[in-house]
Amino acid sequence: MKSFNFLVFTVYVFILFVQPENVFGLPNFWANVNTAKPNIISRNGWQARPANGHELLKVTPTPYVVVHHGGSQQYCYNRNTCSQIVRSYQNYHMSNNGWADIGYNFIIGEDGNVYEGRGWKYVGTHTPGYNANSIGICIIGDFTNRLPNEAALKALNALIGYGVSKGSINHSYHVVAHRQVTSTACPGTKLYEYVKKLPRWTNNPKKSNV
Ligand SMILES: *[C@@H]1O[C@H](CO)[C@@H](O)[C@H](O)[C@H]1NC(C)=O
Ligand SMILES: [Zn+2]
Numbered sequence: 023m024k025s026f027n028f029l030v031f032t033v034y035v036f037i038l039f040v041q042p043e044n045v046f047g048l049p050n051f052w053a054n055v056n057t058a059k060p061n062i063i064s065r066n067g068w069q070a071r072p073a074n075g076h077e078l079l080k081v082t083p084t085p086y087v088v089v090h091h092g093g094s095q096q097y098c099y100n101r102n103t104c105s106q107i108v109r110s111y112q113n114y115h116m117s118n119n120g121w122a123d124i125g126y127n128f129i130i131g132e133d134g135n136v137y138e139g140r141g142w143k144y145v146g147t148h149t150p151g152y153n154a155n156s157i158g159i160c161i162i163g164d165f166t167n168r169l170p171n172e173a174a175l176k177a178l179n180a181l182i183g184y185g186v187s188k189g190s191i192n193h194s195y196h197v198v199a200h201r202q203v204t205s206t207a208c209p210g211t212k213l214y215e216y217v218k219k220l221p222r223w224t225n226n227p228k229k230s231n232v
């Protein structure tokens with residue numbers, strides 16, 4: 023009995039610290055937990071208007087990810103309300119700004135869902151000089167005075183990880199905040215502080231010349 027307990031303990035310690043997948047080349051269970059696939063709501067799923075045209079991204083996989091916030095104090099915690107806000111962004115971008123579609127490649131709500139904007143293939147209208155070589159991701163809300171909740175931040179990291187794993191974002195990508203490259207408060211001071219702590223953040227982004 024004693025030796026059985028010892029065996030259980032040994033296996034436990036082995037799994038905890040040695041991580042046998044590194045030893046035996048097994049799939050990394052913990053890595054999968056950390057890079058959970060994001061839940062992406064398709065355009066149909068949030069009742070998007072059809073786009074008035076598309077242009078393919080010029081540099082793929084994209085070397086940049088640009089983080090934005092919505093910039094208005096409208097927040098959402100369920101799919102219905104988030105979809106409604108995403109539609110309002112799209113209406114504003116198309117009807118007021120005259121853009122072909124919602125500006126961002128993806129939009130994230132504090133419901134933890136990712137809403138498909140222009141998606142992985144098409145150029146967005148979100149960051150002059152970086153539209154052709156980045157995936158622009160917007161978190162719904164104003165993050166001047168507070169961070170997005172954990173669900174939204176988890177979705178952001180999962181979306182970037184998924185983009186890398188499917189070959190849409192370059193594995194050596196850099197992440198920047200909108201305000202680093204355009205005169206804007208976006209994505210808000212609190213979210214900017216968070217972005218600066220991400221492992222792939224750069225303080226020296228290079229504009230696309232295409
Ligand atoms: C990813 O970026 C690196 C560094 O800029 C570059 O050398 C590489 O060719 C890129 N990968 C692809 C598949 O374009
Ligand atoms: Zn922005």
